[in-house]
Amino acid sequence: MEVFLQTLVAGILKGGLYALIGLGMTLIMGVMGIINLAHGQLMMIAMYVTYVLFHYMGVDPYYALIVSMPSLFVLGMLIQRFLLNPLMKVEAILPENQVLMTVGIGMVLTEVIRFIFSSNYLSAQTSYSSEVRFVGGISISYPLSIAFVVATVLTLALFWFLIKTDLGRSIRAVSQDPEAAELMGINAERIKIITMGLGSALVAAAGTLLLPIYYLYPDIGGPFTRRAFVITILGGLGSTVGAIFGGVTLGLAEAFGSTYIGMEFEEMIGLVIFLLVLLFLPGGFKRLTKV
Template structure:
């Protein structure tokens, strides 16, 4: 029972980060209707921004995370304006090929610029853990979870209370009606893409204290991100949160039963079952 409780606690810590890096993917789909296959490469860019700020400025990755959000969010807005805007009304296959091509360009561009070495950071709290009775909580995991929770709440407030957030939700519901109401739908899509990839970059920065970064690190997360949003419901912000926590807990619990190489076996069995029985996801709406 103690091992089970510890596994659930670890799963919640990991799942909170999964939720934040996946919210960006579901936000982009919800507003733009595009599935961004390059989303994980923006996580890689966020990790590199945080690593360079740590290596050359001595900035803790958690403090560098907001800078990674701004830098990568700006790159995302530029990408949407120059590339994705041109395929908004194109067939879905054109959108898929564009984002897959963007994935290849970003990954190989990072390999060309940074090399294939794995890089890590060193922080004073890297090996620290808090004791809660018989349970232990890793400090890097706890800080990453806390930063992810704060960013998720900030996004929720932005979408619910700010004028830009309401305009973005209106654009997601009906772009034509939004335009007739005086909303610049193109600007809202640009903002949504910037926010989406920026949040993913933020999540990449906060997990840097316990992971290494390389140009191919996106491959470790891309399948997990799509698993999270499909289980939760593609296009649902709340679904991404529920899906992230669900995936983290399932991963952690399966580690008690299976060796590390098969840790995701149960997760993908559940994923297939969700696709078969409830393809719109746990909180998604049927279309």
């Protein structure tokens, strides 16, 4: 029973971070209509930004959020402005070509980082990296709890932004009907640039929060792109609330999988769930709630 509860808590905490990753992907999916297959690689960049700040300047990874999120916001906007938006204007090019472009961007980011930092494993060992707190006999990872709290705050802030501000409403309008949005005076291209920046900043936060508990190497982006993809599909493409459910589900599945089946199956379990959802619930969780 204790092991079960422990796994449950660990899964939910991790799920909060996964939700953050999925939310970024979902926002981009909604507005651009494409899957951003460089999502995990953007997160990897944020992790290296955090690492550099920690290793060379002694900045605590949590404070590094103040740098990593804005940097990735700008990087995301530049990618959209100069690499993805121009593709949309070329006649007879399918939206799929933008997806291929994101694959290419992901590879370039990975190789640039490999060039600078080599393929060596790095880690940001903070004083609290392996610290645990005990609550009623269950051990809870301290860095993972902090990560969960920050992820929750960011998620709430994102929802507030999307619902209560004109810019947030414009983003939702573009994702629901870009042409009608233009008739309302919304510059859809500008919104796409901002959304890509926002999605990148969200995944940057996840990367920075994960750094104290993860090894870092250039290829770490790939597995996280796959996770983001799984979360987005689980949630029902383009549904923000669904992305949270998707994130928590994946976190739980990975936690229970690695506890009860074996550590080495952690990543595979997510992909198996992904296949099951595609087969039996093709619309994701969104189909269940009808919102």
